Amino acid sequence: MLVLLPLGSMGAFAVVLAGRAADAVASSTAAAEQVQAFGVLSQAASAVDQELVTVVVLASMDNPLAVQRLGITPAFAAAAQGVLAGAVADVRTETDARLAAARDLPDSAEVAAQVQDEVAGVRAWVDGDGALDLTTVRDRWSAVADRLHRAQARMVVSAASQAGSTATVSAIRDVRLLADLSASITPDVVDFLGWQLYEGGVFGGRYSWQWLQSHGAVETARAQLTTISDPAVRRAGLDLSRTPDALDVAAVYDRAMGSTPVSPSITQLQSLIEGVLSVTGETSDVLDRAVGLAAAAAATDGEHADGTRDATMAAAAGAVLLTLVVLGVLGRRMTRSLGRVADAADEISQGRLVDVAERGPREVRSVGRALGAAVGSLRRIQDQAGAVARGDLGDPVLDEAVPGPLGELLHSSVDQLVTSIRQRERLQSALVHQAAHDPLTDLPNRARALDLTTAALHRAQRAGAATGLLFVDLDGFKAVNDRAGHAAGDEVLRTVATRMREEARAGDTVCRLGGDEFVVLVEAVADVGELVALGERLVAAISQSMTVTSPTGARAVAVGASIGVALAQDGQVDGDQLLAQADAAVYRAKHAGRGRVEVFDDQLRSHIEERRDVEVALRRGLADGEVHVLYQPVVEVAGGALVGFEALPRWERPGVGLLSPEAFVPVAEQSDLVCELDRWVLRSAVGQLADWRAAHGLGRDDAGPTVSVNVSARFLGDPRVTDTVLGCLVDAGLPSSCLVLEVAERAVVEAPLLLAHLAALxxxxxxxxxxxxxxGTTSIGALRHLPVDTLKVDGSFVSADPADQRLVALMVATAHASGLTVVAEGVEHAAVLDRLAADACDAAQGFHLSVPLPAGSAGDLFRAAVSGAPVT
Incomplete structure (x- = not known):
């Protein structure tokens, strides 16, 4: 029995080994097929990514904001769309061919069919009549690309699990590293385009954030290439970042991320896209080489397993014969020892790393020592995995490599994983800091300031303490920008931030809200006098002269500060309310002479509540039809012909009576309500003029009186203002030449960014x-560069005073020299009108000519003007 049992076991062991060898042959063959399928899917994914880039550029040419950011004309954008349409057809053909090739392989047929259906759906949406936006385009294409990348990931894992050697595992890992790089290139450029073409739009913030993440993914993937096992593939992979196209792409990214960011021109963006497509193709070529090596390694494993199977059968036969000789001598002694080793091996195979006894014959002791050494290595791997899972990246066990080539490969993988985790943590930390801090002064930004204020108020509520907020608004800062340049202005802001930090107490928090506005958050305040004293110290420190660098050299400049103080006891208000109170106080400080500290008191609280009541009532009044529009005629000074009407809102407030714009527009301008009011007046006036024109048979190409609508800086600052105005004109069916938008000179001077929107309109x-x-303070020389057609001279200058008359004459001459027409407001006397005629003023309006008229009376005047009758 002692002979037959070991002999039978040896035979069974030989059969098992042969079976495993046969399985190894099958696994190696499957691994090779999966690697080849992975390569075909990679080519398909590359084609899908290229189609995404082309569609993103096509969508950008269809977006007015992106066209404006690129500095090209709509005609050029339309022409570019035609060219891009052909490019889309080409990349679609390439995508279809790659997906068809993937369907011919069993391992990739199913996912290729699914992706073909999804691609068809996305293309149908792209080819539809709706406008394309970058967010939806990216999300829908990313879903398709993500399915391909997930399928590739499953194939790599499956192929690696069936590989027959560490060399094949390493080759498959090389494929995965290159695939990760290939998959990250297109999201990187798409998010960069979103940042550059939509910055300042509704999704601007989102894409700058997304691109930092996408770009970090590319850098991480490139860093991983240093661990590629094949030297030639590693060199080729590392050289991908040093090709001319890759260096050109990196240069564009570096300029956008520099200390003074520079947005790329359309030519640079074209070169960027071409460079990215080239880099993608070069990466795909290196990936194809790696796929070929991995497939070859898997095939070699199959051949080796086939030979092993034959050798195993031969060795098994010899072992059976040898066993017959030696079992008689060693059978009894080895049975017990082998039993112990077998029990230990069974425990180990089930994941229990038990100690292995080294007793029995020499051979059994050798097996025991080897098995014990294997258990030690497995325990070290277990400890390393545990350290990584715990996040304990400083554990010394991570520095200990398991002996042998496989141990070196595993240790290299662990080391790269630890490095990647640390890089990700550093990047996440940097992104979190950037999202919460002002890049110029490194102070907490507005969003962070509100979070800190809210948290401080919660602590004060629990502790029964008071919390103070100082709102600091610089005086004279605009003059520094105008005279010394914006670089000098930035230097002033950094200096002010440093001085405020130095004056603030330990525990106080200094934040920058934006522009020249700062706040100081003070906790555990004893009384308001403590805040006033701090405010006075800040005023004194900020007002000290400073030296800045300007284009003409170093120069001394000085700014002042007006400070508003608000105090909250027991956290009785929220962060927004406390900030609004401090803002109201600084507004009073500005108007009381600047360079002073004002405290929010009951008078200001009553003013804010009254303003809030007006705002709520006006918002309700817009919805309930309490607001209507009057139309004041604008006539030619020389002939008296009707030029147009100015639309003037009036509010019939219940319980109060008819209110002029001066009673409610300033309140609306302090919130987004003014945008709602401007849209309502714009839509009403445009619709009324369109009705008059239609009633008198005027076509789209027929000239006629215009309608002027006053719009606020907040309304003009909306990135969607062009679409809003165009939508009103299209809905009413009114030609754009019949609409005049009036914007206050002061708004343009204080917010020059509005000029781009005015140019687009x-x-x-x-x-x-x-x-x-x-x-305002517009210089005469700047008039010819402003995107305006008409100057409306303020009524305060239209008087019988000889000095005012000379000034108006100068304004008219200057405007005409700049190619602009002039309208004089507030004309109340015939003598003033005669003087305007002598000065060659183009048009005028005022009570002498006509009071603002309701729509019915204005319509009668429109009908008379169309028939040729003068107003005066």
């Missing part, structure tokens, strides 16, 4: 008038 055919001219 003029490109639609809308006329622009600079209202209240003479009350």
């Amino acid at each position: 003029r490109a639609l055919g809308v006329r622009v008038a600079l209202d209240d001219f003479g009350t």
Whole structure:
């Protein structure tokens, strides 16, 4: 029995080994097939990514904001769309061919069919009539690409699990590293395009954040290439970042991320896209080489397993014969020892790393020592995995490599994993800091300031303490920008931030809200006098002269500060309310002479509540039809012909009576309500003029009186303002040349970014008038560069005073020299009108000519004007 049992076991062991060898042959063959399928899917994924890039560029040419950011004309964008349509057809053909090739392989047929259906759906949406936006385009294409990448990941894992050697595992891992790089390139450029073409739009913030993440993924994937096992593939992979196209792409990214970011031009963006497509193709070529090596390694494993199977059968036969000789001598002695080793091996195979006894014959002791050494290595691997799972990246066990080639490979993988985790943590930390801090001064930004204020108020509520907030608004900062340049202005802001930190107490928090506005959060305040004293120290520190660098050299500049103080006891208000109170106080400090500290008191609280009541009532009044529009005629000074109407809102407030704009527009301007009011007046006025024109048979190409609508800086600052105005004109069926948008001179001076939106509106055919001219600080030389058509001279200058008359004459001459027309407001006397005629003023309006009229009376005047009758 002692002979037959070991002999039978040896035979069974030989059969098992042969079976495993046969399985190894099958596994190696399957691994080779899966690697080849992975390569075909990679080519398909590359084609899908290229189609995504082409569609993203096509969508950008269809978006007015992106076209504006690129600095190209709509005609050029339309022409580019035609070219891109052909490019889309080409990349679609390439995508279809790659997916068809993937369907011919069993391992990739199913996912290729699914992706073909999804691609068809996305293309149908892209080819539809709706406008394309980058967010939806990226999300829908990313879903398709993600399915391909997930299928590739499953194939790599499956192929690696069936590989027959560490060399094949290493080759498959090389394929995965290159595939990760290939998959990250297109999201990187798509998110970069979103950042550059939509910055300042509704999704601007999102894409700058997304691109930092996408770009970090590319850098991480490139860093992983240093661990590629094949030297030639590793060199080729590392050289991908040093090709001319890759260096050109990196240069564009570096300019956008520099200390002084520079947005790329359309030519640079074209080179960027071409460079990315080239880099993608080069990466795909290196990936194909790696796939070929991995498939060859898997095939070699199969051949080796086939030979092993034959050798195993031969060795098994010899072992059986040898066993017959030696079992008689060693059978009894080895039975017990082998039993112990077998029990230990069974425990180990079930995942229990038990100690292995080294007793029995020499051979059994050798097996025991080897098995014990294997248990020790497995325990070390277990400890390393545990350290990584716990996040204990400083554990010394991570520095201990398991002996042998496989141990070196495992240790290299662990080391790269630890490095990647650390890089990700550093990047996440940097992104979190960037999202919460102002990049210029490194102070907490507005969002972070509100979070800190809210948290401080919660602590104060629990502790029964008081919390103070100082709102600091710089005086004279605009003059620094105008005279010394914006670089000098940035230097002033950094200096002010440093001085405020130095004056603040330990525990106080200094934040920058934006522009020249700062806040100081003070906790555990004893009384308001403590806050006033701090405010006075800040005023004194900020007001000290400083030296900055300007284009003409170093120069001394000085700014002041007005400070508003708000105090909250027991956290009785929220962060927004406390900030609004401090803002109201600084507003009073500004108007009381600047360079002073004002405290929010009951008078200001009553003013804010009254303003809030007006805002709530006005919002309700807009919905309930309490607001209506009057139309004041604008006539030619020389002939008296009707030029157009200015639309003036009036509010019939219940219980109060009829209110003029001066009673409610300033309140609306302090919130987004003014945008709602401007849209309502714009839509009403445009619709009314369109009705008059239709009633008198005027076509789209027929000239006629215009309608002027006053719009606020907040309304013009909306990135969607062009679409809003165009939508009103299209809905009403009114030609764009019949609409005049009036914007206050002061708004343009204080917010020069509005000039881009005004230029875009003029490109639609809308006329622009600079209202209240003479009350701002626009220089005469700047007039010819402003995107306006008309100057409206403020009524305060239209008088019988000889000095005012000379000033108006100068304004008219200057405007005409700049190619602009002039409208004089507030004409109340015939003598003033005669003087305007002598000065060659183009048009005028005022009570002498006509009071604002209801729509019915204004319609009668429109009908008379169309028939040729003068107003005066």
